[in-house]
Amino acid sequence: MDNGVQRQYAASSICFGCGPANEHGLQINSYRTEQGLEMKFTPSEEHQAFPGMVNGGIIGTLMDCHGNWAAAIALMDEQNLEEPPCTVTASYSISLRRPTPMDTELVITAFAEEISIDRVHIRMELKAAGKLCATGKGLFVAVKEGHPAYHRWN
Secondary structure, three states: OOOOHHHHHOOOOOOOOOOOOOOOOOOOOEEEOOOEEEEEEOOOHHHEEEOOEEOHHHHHHHHHHHHHHHHHHHHHHHOOOOOOOOEEEEEEEEEEOOOOEOOOOEEEEEEEEEEOOOEEEEEEEEEEOOEEEEEEEEEEEEOOOOOOOOOOOO
């Protein structure tokens, strides 16, 4: 796989959704765009909810992890840091607009709506074959030394 932000900044991460080191995970790969981040994901048979359609939990995981990385990169850019701060999900919600088909590549975009010193509000969209299948929003927070997730990307 090419080097998206996860492989560039967190190669040893074991996160189920975005961890490059989790061989059983989704191993998403997010790339910078002018507005934020974009990722592409091709579902596998085990990601089905019912025949031919992606499970909502998988959709939620894709959007959560991708949104979290969009927040980390936004904070890094905003504060001129060399590496993104370790961020975690404070809250997120998704709206499943239509069933998401298995037989096509999914494209998820995420961008910062509001950035403060240690938190970012993110908007997300998931499209399949150009059709909007899910939307989401989330609040992601940079954690400090002492938080259980603080060193997870090292």
